[in-house]
Amino acid sequence: MALWRVVAWTVASKESRVRAFPVDLPSAVRYWTVVDDELCVVPVADQWLRFLRFGRSRTELTTRSYASGVAFYFRWCRATGRRWEEAAADMGLFMVWLRYSPSRLGVENPTVVWGPGTKPVRGERRVNGVLAAVRGLLSYAVSVGEAPRSVLGQLYELADSRDLPEEAKGEETGLYYRLRARHRLQEPQAEVDRASDEELVGLFLACRSARDRLVVLLHSRVGLRRGQVAGLRRSDCHLLPDSRALGCDVEGAHVHVRRRANANRAWSKSKRAWVQPLDFLVVQGFDQYVDERLEKLGAGGSDFLLVNLFREPLGAPMSPAAMGELFDRLSKRAKLGRKVGPHMARRAFGSNVVDAGGSWDEVQMLLGQEHPGSVAPYVIPDHSRVREAVERVPSPRELSRRGEG
Structure with missing residues (x-):
C-alpha cells in the first residue's frame, strides 16, 4: 500500500x-x-x-x-x-x-x-x-x-441469436444464447477515413529529417501502428536480401514485429509476432536515417530504432505519443486542412494494398490482424476504383444485345 x-x-x-x-x-x-x-x-x-x-x-x-x-x-x-x-x-x-x-x-x-x-x-x-x-x-x-x-x-439481459444479422452469426447454424448489455446509448455513425496519397506525400515532403521521413513511411507503406513503430528495435530490422547471416531464414528486407514490455511504453496491440516485408522506398528511408543517426549519436546508443536526435535526452527512444505529435506538426506544416494521424496512414496502407489487387487474407497478414473480419475498417477503396467497378456492370441494353447475338 x-x-x-x-x-x-x-x-x-x-x-x-x-x-x-x-x-x-x-x-x-x-x-x-x-x-x-x-x-x-x-x-x-x-x-x-x-x-x-x-x-x-x-x-x-x-x-x-x-x-x-x-x-x-x-x-x-x-x-x-x-x-x-x-x-x-x-x-x-x-x-x-x-x-x-x-x-x-x-x-x-x-x-x-x-x-x-x-x-x-x-x-x-x-x-x-x-x-x-x-x-x-x-x-x-x-x-x-x-x-x-x-x-x-x-x-445484462439474456438474448439469443435470432435477432442477429446473418453476417454476424458466422458458422453457427443452431440457436445459441448470449449476454447483451442492458444500458447503452445509441452512438452517432462515426466516419472512418483514410489518408489520401496526396496527403501522405505532403506529410513526407514536410519532414525536416530522415528520422521523421522514416516514421511516416513505417505508418503509410508498412502499415504499423504507432506503438509498434515506437517499439521497433534495431535488431528487429533485417534489410539485406539474404538474412541468414543474422540467423533469420526470411528472404528479402523485412522487420520483425513483436510485443514487448518497453521502457517507452510502446506496445504492440497484436499478441502474435509476425514478419512485415519492406519495399525499396522504406529501405532507402532506413539507409538515410542510419546515416543521420550515426552523425548525431555515433555507433552507440539505445537498441530502439527511433530515438531522440534533436532534443534531450539524446538517444532516448521516441514514445508512441511523440508519433502522434509528429503527425500533427506535419499536417500543419504541409497545410493539409485537417489532421492526418498515424492510424489514417495505416488505413491508407491497407486500402492501397487492396486497390493494387491484394486479397483480404494478404491485408490481414500485413496488418497483423488476428481475425479476417477485423480487416474491414482498414479497407476504404479509392473513389475512382469504386466508380470503375460500377461502370463495369453492363446495362440491360448491352445484355439484350448479347442475347440477340
Missing part, C-alpha cells in the same frame, strides 16, 4: 477525490489504478485492472481508460450515498448523471440546474466507454465474491 501512497502524493491536487492514477512498477511496466480520497488504492478496482494488464495482456492505455471509467462510478456512488456493490440497480440514474453532470468532479452543485433538456457534457461514446468499464469491474467483482451474483442480471 505504501508504494502507491509514495507515487500518488507527488501529483495529488488540493481537492481530494476518487481518481484514476498511473502505477510504475520496478519492471518499467505501467498500468492504471484507482485511488480514493486518502490516496489509497480501491482494492477490487486495483485487482481487476492488474488482471487486465497482466492476465489479459491489455495495453496501458486500456487500463487508463477503464480506470477513468470506474473512477466516475465510485464518485457517483459516494456523491449519492450508494454502495458500489449494489448500485447497478440504478444504472439508468448513473447514465443521466454521467451525461449531464457539469462538475469536473461529478459533485452536484445545488445552484446549477442540469439534466435532460440541457446541453450534455459527455458524448454517447464516452458514456458507453464508462459503462463498459463499470460492467467489467462489477462482473469481476462477482467472480471473486466481492459483489452479489444478482448484479449480473442488472447489467
Whole structure:
C-alpha cells in the first residue's frame, strides 16, 4: 500500500477525490489504478485492472481508460450515498448523471440546474466507454465474491441469436444464447477515413529529417501502428536480401514485429509476432536515417530504432505519443486542412494494398490482424476504383444485345 501512497502524493491536487492514477512498477511496466480520497488504492478496482494488464495482456492505455471509467462510478456512488456493490440497480440514474453532470468532479452543485433538456457534457461514446468499464469491474467483482451474483442480471439481459444479422452469426447454424448489455446509448455513425496519397506525400515532403521521413513511411507503406513503430528495435530490422547471416531464414528486407514490455511504453496491440516485408522506398528511408543517426549519436546508443536526435535526452527512444505529435506538426506544416494521424496512414496502407489487387487474407497478414473480419475498417477503396467497378456492370441494353447475338 505504501508504494502507491509514495507515487500518488507527488501529483495529488488540493481537492481530494476518487481518481484514476498511473502505477510504475520496478519492471518499467505501467498500468492504471484507482485511488480514493486518502490516496489509497480501491482494492477490487486495483485487482481487476492488474488482471487486465497482466492476465489479459491489455495495453496501458486500456487500463487508463477503464480506470477513468470506474473512477466516475465510485464518485457517483459516494456523491449519492450508494454502495458500489449494489448500485447497478440504478444504472439508468448513473447514465443521466454521467451525461449531464457539469462538475469536473461529478459533485452536484445545488445552484446549477442540469439534466435532460440541457446541453450534455459527455458524448454517447464516452458514456458507453464508462459503462463498459463499470460492467467489467462489477462482473469481476462477482467472480471473486466481492459483489452479489444478482448484479449480473442488472447489467445484462439474456438474448439469443435470432435477432442477429446473418453476417454476424458466422458458422453457427443452431440457436445459441448470449449476454447483451442492458444500458447503452445509441452512438452517432462515426466516419472512418483514410489518408489520401496526396496527403501522405505532403506529410513526407514536410519532414525536416530522415528520422521523421522514416516514421511516416513505417505508418503509410508498412502499415504499423504507432506503438509498434515506437517499439521497433534495431535488431528487429533485417534489410539485406539474404538474412541468414543474422540467423533469420526470411528472404528479402523485412522487420520483425513483436510485443514487448518497453521502457517507452510502446506496445504492440497484436499478441502474435509476425514478419512485415519492406519495399525499396522504406529501405532507402532506413539507409538515410542510419546515416543521420550515426552523425548525431555515433555507433552507440539505445537498441530502439527511433530515438531522440534533436532534443534531450539524446538517444532516448521516441514514445508512441511523440508519433502522434509528429503527425500533427506535419499536417500543419504541409497545410493539409485537417489532421492526418498515424492510424489514417495505416488505413491508407491497407486500402492501397487492396486497390493494387491484394486479397483480404494478404491485408490481414500485413496488418497483423488476428481475425479476417477485423480487416474491414482498414479497407476504404479509392473513389475512382469504386466508380470503375460500377461502370463495369453492363446495362440491360448491352445484355439484350448479347442475347440477340
